[in-house]
Amino acid sequence: MPYPNHAPVVICGAGVIGAAVAYYLSLRGVPVTLIERSAVACAASGKAGGFLALDWCDGSPLAPLARTSFQLHADLAQALGVDYGYRRLTTLAVAAGAHGVQRPDTMPEALAWLDSQGVPTRVLGTPATTAQVHPAQFTHALLHAAQARGAQLRMGCVEGIDVSAGKVRGVQVDGTLLPTEQVVIAMGPWSGCAAQWLPLPPVWGLKGHSITLKPTTPIPAQALFVQYITDTGEHLEPEVYPRPDGEVYLCGFSEQAALPESPELVQPRPEAGPFLQHIAATLSSSLAGLTPERVQACYRPVTDDGLPLLGPVPEVAGAYIATGHSCWGILNAPASGLAMAELIVDGRARSVDLTPFEPQRAALRGQGKPV
Ligand SMILES: Cc1cc2nc3c(=O)[nH]c(=O)nc-3n(C[C@H](O)[C@H](O)[C@H](O)COP(=O)(O)OP(=O)(O)OC[C@H]3O[C@@H](n4cnc5c(N)ncnc54)[C@H](O)[C@@H]3O)c2cc1C
Structure with a gap:
């Protein structure tokens, strides 16, 4: 169901993960602004191999994310309607x-x-189990499709998140407050900086x-x-x-x-x-x-336990994180984007169980640094 009256969502970082979250939110009619400090797909999302595998994550908590993503990649190659080098191999x-x-x-x-x-x-x-995309072109294709549905790209450096009474109030971009009640941290390895603004485990x-x-x-x-x-x-x-x-x-x-x-x-x-x-x-x-x-x-x-962080930031209403995909970010971007959009719009991810990726898991297990 589309949500054209949903509150605007600010996504920090226009790598493949930010672009995928923006794409799936825009499919639901949610107004989205992506903030990017340098250039779209300028980091790992533009310089990765773009290799995709159906079953190479089997036996790990990543398996459902990877299997769902592998199928979504095939669907997107049709749905996005542009050639970004998707093929089976x-x-x-x-x-x-x-x-x-x-x-x-x-x-x-x-x-x-x-x-x-x-x-x-x-x-x-x-070819039944492995495939590839050109990662930079794929990221741009997701972003263009989101923009065609109204998503905005704004160049600028995210410098902080304003929080008051346990709720997100806005994002500091180049010294100016961009008001919003919902924000997604998707700054790849630079998401580690967000631990200064929000109670998050380390990312490097x-x-x-x-x-x-x-x-x-x-x-x-x-x-x-x-x-x-x-x-x-x-x-x-x-x-x-x-x-x-x-x-x-x-x-x-x-x-x-x-x-x-x-x-x-x-x-x-x-x-x-x-x-x-x-x-x-x-x-x-x-x-x-x-x-x-x-x-x-x-x-x-990367994260302490090698798994992505996908979900709500503990103790701060309206704050989410989507990062830590390590060597499988291009593969797992579609299912991550879809599940995050479901979480933000519906309050629950239906397509993939995000429990293994919840940001507060380290604190719940008593392992790693406390969030
Ligand atoms: C050599 C190599 C090969 C790889 N090959 C594959 C592969 O074959 N298949 C696969 O599935 N995965 C592969 N990966 C992994 C994949 O590239 C990553 O997991 C994925 O690109 C991470 O995407 P991201 O959007 O989280 O981060 P990034 O691509 O790092 O994007 C983060 C974005 O946030 C922006 N940003 C940072 N700080 C700020 C700020 N303060 N304000 C605003 N914007 C900010 C950055 O400029 C950047 O554009 C590979 C990785 C490497 C290093």
Whole structure:
């Protein structure tokens, strides 16, 4: 049921999670304003792989969120009516290393592009279970669809949340109060700042690096999860995602590093680009000798127990949080956005049980820092 008279909701952060919440709220006719300090999808939501899997979260509390999201991604690819690189694909485990790996005498024709030192060892996913999107284009598509239904995008830095008598009264944006009684914190790893304004558990960022290449020969729709052993014996797990537009994305090289104040200040380590280039060349002659179009870094948002925070902020009526999706934020954005919209509009999420993701869970279990 649409709620055109619902109170306006302010969403802080225009990454994939903020855009998904805005999209599903706008479908319900709720007036929405998104506040973004830098640019839409400027952080992890624009620099991720965009890999989607139906059942890779099975056995964890994320399973229902992931399974619902995988189906919603298929629905959205139809409903949004724009091409943002959604497709089903095969996913392979590949062994590779600086010292080379024993190759079989013959390789199936479909794997002929892996003509260097990478050896496929296992099928991890089929087109029935794995898929991909271009994450920046997907985030923009969600936002444009929300804007077509009246959502507003306002550029500015959220500096605080005004709370009085246990209720949200407004959002401080660039020194000015934007009045609202409902706010969603969706600032990715920067959601950690909101713990200064609201009683929230910690959120921080884990840095990852990536490059994009533009080979001249087409690469088949095969995602690779590579087990790479360096010349010093270190085990690395880079990932490779050929995209429908001919781009090939490689990521790896995760590290604990201090989160800069804003996304523009995030810089890749100098050695990360050349190293990912070297791994690409180790896998396929089609990827050798190419200058990367982009060498970049970003921070995925993580929490103490590795699960997202999705739900109402304890003790503050009208405040919600949606973050902490770690390495599955692109996959889990649709079900997170839908469930958050249901929670905000109906008072209860129906499509996915959000209980495992409630922000007050750490305090209820007596674990982690108290909220
Ligand atoms: C290398 C790498 C590869 C990945 N690959 C995949 C993948 O293949 N599949 C998958 O499902 N997930 C993947 N992920 C995870 C995914 O990218 C993230 O979980 C997801 O993008 C997080 O989205 P978000 O909207 O929560 O945060 P973000 O994308 O960080 O967006 C937060 C937004 O909030 C804004 N903001 C911050 N502070 C403020 C403020 N004070 N005021 C206003 N705006 C503010 C920022 O500018 C930013 O635009 C990957 C992550 C990394 C690092």
